[in-house]
Amino acid sequence: MKILMRGNEAMAEAAIRAGCRCYFCYPITPQGELVEYMARHLPRHGGVFLQAESEVAAINMVYGAAAAGVRTMTSSSSPGISLKMEGISYLAGARLPAVIVNVMRAGPGLGNIAPAQGDYFQATKGGGHGDYRLIVLAPSTAQEAAELVMLAFDLSDRYRVPAMVLADGMLGQMMEPVELPEPIPPEKIPEKPWALTGAKGRSPNVVSSFDLDPYRFREVLRALWQTYREIERNEVRWxxxxxxxxxxxxxxxxxxxxxxxxxxxxxxxxxxxxxxxxxxxxxxxxxxxxxxxxxxxxxxxxxxxxxxxxxxxxxxxxxxxxxxxxxxxxxxxxxxxxxxxxxxxxxxxx
Amino acid sequence: MSVTEVKVPAGYVPVYTKPKSLSEARFTYCPGCHHGIITRLVAEAIDELGIQERTVGIAPVGCAVFLSDFFRCDFVQAAHGRACAVATGIKRANPDLIVFSYQGDGDLAAIGTAETVHAANRGENITVIFVNNQIYGMTGGEMAPTTLPGMRTVTTPEGRDVRTTGYPLRMSEMLAQLDGPSYITRQAVFDVRHVQMAKKAIIKAFKNQIEGKGFSLVEIVAACPTNLRVSPVEGNKWVVEQALKYFPLGDLKVRD
Structure with a gap:
């Protein structure tokens, strides 16, 4: 059955169907409908919706929820994504899976709320500090936006690399018929033995991007870049x-x-x-x-x-x-x- | 540095042992630094409440960044100032966990002011340990939001001039004005009596979380002898004679 939805709503519903149970946000146009949809629907699925005091706080709440092993997401638009970049770098460094939706608007600076694609460099070449990559998925219809949000959760969990869905104001606002993907049953979501669930019957888990020893940290990053090479081999889509x-x-x-x-x-x-x-x-x-x-x-x-x-x-x-x-x-x-x-x-x- | 092996005499029964929640790792704190006492008190509180297996700690940026090495419980390292937001994420994701953050004054009262105020205002059911030593320790002794008027730091070489750098921020007093928090207290650890009082406060702050009472924060006015460039004993004296004038001890908010 096809439902007439905005791209923003399709992405929100897809996140819920992908098993996202913690969503943290801060209001910004043109992704407002995504926030509103989550506020209405996520709690009904037993999930946590929380409007944070800032984009910085929202992405760090994502960091916390991801560390606790829950599927988690935040969404924003260009200026807000700039604020999230610190947290995204930490997510990448700490190998935490999370999904970030950027409904791009025109910049730099405050710019305006019309659709644009000026955040390509930020999304694909860094944005935050340090040697890291994000999986970046670019939908071109509301249908594909829903599918790529689902995929973003899967890839992010599989590789322990944060994933960004890079949409734009046109895609977010436009209404079109969407055949929603089937919800993912909770048992299909991969186990996360590294998550912080309390050190009961096991040695403590530590989630961190910190290592003072350059030689040791080099090995951590080498492993990370091996994962990136694997993603380059397996996940190219066009x-x-x-x-x-x-x-x-x-x-x-x-x-x-x-x-x-x-x-x-x-x-x-x-x-x-x-x-x-x-x-x-x-x-x-x-x-x-x-x-x-x-x-x-x-x-x-x-x-x-x-x-x-x-x-x-x-x-x-x-x-x-x-x-x-x-x-x-x-x-x-x-x-x-x-x-x-x-x-x-x-x-x-x- | 040479290490002298001490032979344990036969029949020796230790009366002061390492808390179970602490690992074998040695603390990295400087001699005379109050962090060592405070870190231990947190571990003792976790032991006494029997919550080690469901506790998640949040290490800050700064002198306590190595906390995950010291504790035997799950830990996450947060970006500078963001611990209360990270704590919110963990606690909301899994309310069965006992979540505490451990933050310095630069972390909690400068770069992380917004995260702290809003977590407190939401009444997040978390425990915050706030070490106020009036200086940025790890980076080399710069002015903190809590640096006392006239106090010399590497970024206030002539002493803190309140006309250009403002006044020491009394974070606990600010937070106590909010409706959200359950427990806000200011403690110190410069002598045995105060160490015991601080421990009681830390236990209460954890207990509040176990009982679902909401946001609890224990501020501890501490000494950083290294950056004050004084001895550990003079560091203690500094807390009593200087810091407490600006940061009086006691409960600022208790909602039972």
Whole structure:
């Protein structure tokens, strides 16, 4: 059965169905409906909803709940995610699973509440301090947002790496029919023998990112980076659309990826052989599949709601094998399919 | 450093032993530092209440960052100032656990002011041990929110000037104004009588949590002889003659 929902609501419901039992938040637009949905529904499932005094406090409550072994989540939008970065670094360092939803808005600074993709660097290249990675999943529909929230919980638990769902204001606000994923039965959620449950009949568990000895800490980080390499091998996800005969490949994610699907259809109607490559995991980024396509497609046009952030990863993947022009909009402006199509026409042969 | 083996005489019965909740690890605190006494008192309280197997401690950033090495119970290390938020997360996730944080004055009353005030105001059912030694110890003796007027630190080399750096923050008095907290008290450990009183307060703060009474905080006015650049004995004297003038001892809020 399909239900008409906003992306924000779909993500909230999916979190509950994934077994999230502790959710901590601080109000910010454009993810308000996610907070409201959790406030209404999570307690009915025996979960904890708590509005914190700040984003900083909220992510540290997540840190505590994750340490106690519970599936936990926080959500926010760009300025709030900046505040959470300290806690995210600690989550990564202490190997705690948790899910963070970022419904991106335009920045830097206070910016505005319109959809944007300016937090790509923050999400995929660090944001917080130190040598760490986040699993970053980028949905392009409310349906996919729900599915990726479920996946985020699974991957995060499996690898003990925090996962971020990187959505945007358009996706959060838009209503569309969603076929909700089946709830995960509690017994299917992995055991967490490392969690802080009281040292009864076992030696004490310690959750920490602290080690004064550089040589010992190096080994901790080496193990962490082995896990990251494993994730890079196993978890790369992307979507290809009409790429077989493409002479120009649009590369776009999230809301922009969705708009570019329309661009592909419009271009094809006009006889232009255009395809779409849509990364679903922004980290690990699909370098290999994109590189393969760059061997045979001469132009890869990256389109983003930013000044060109994922564009850097596209160029790293392509490494000069094809032309890599860029088209982006700034400040919360969302380009129409026709605007993108006229950009396409600058780069494709008639 | 040479270690001299002491032979235990036959028939010797120890009357003062290590609490069960403490591990074999040696404390890393400086000589004369009150942290050593306070850490031990927390362990004694945990032992006496028989809650070691369901206690989760939260180590701060600062001199007590090694707490997880010292205790034989589950532990988590929190970001600077965030212990009360982390405690909230743990306790809400699993209310059967006994959750305590152990924080210094910079941690609790400067960078973590908001987390502390709001956890107290929500009446979170947690226990907070607040060590107020009026200085940042681990980083090398900088001015703390609790540094006394005129007190020299490495960042107030001419003494704390209240006109430019404000006044010592009386966190416990602030928290006692709130409706949320159940128990706010200020104690000290500079002599045996006060050590015993402090222990009673710590036990009460844990008991409150066991009984579901809500937020309890024990502030302990402590000495940091290393950064005061005085002997341990003079450190004790400093607490009595200087610190207690600004931070008078006693219960600030008791809700029974």
């Amino acid at each position: 979507e290809e659309y009409q790429v077989e005969d493409a002479e120009l490949l649009l590369v776009a994610y999230g809301t922009m990826g969705r708009i570019c699907r329309t661009v592909v259809r419009k271009a094809r109607k006009e006889g232009l052989r255009v395809g779409l490559f849509r990364p679903i995991t922004l980290w690990p980024f699909p370098y290999e599949p994109l590189r393969k396509l760059a061997e045979k497609i001469p132009v890869l046009l990256t389109v983003e709601l930013s000044a060109g952030q994922m564009w850097e990863d596209v160029r790293l993947a392509v490494e000069g094998r094809a032309k890599t022009p860029f088209y982006g909009e700034l400040g919360g402006v969302v380009p129409t399919p026709d605007e993108i199509l006229s950009e396409v026409k600058k780069h494709v042969r008639d």
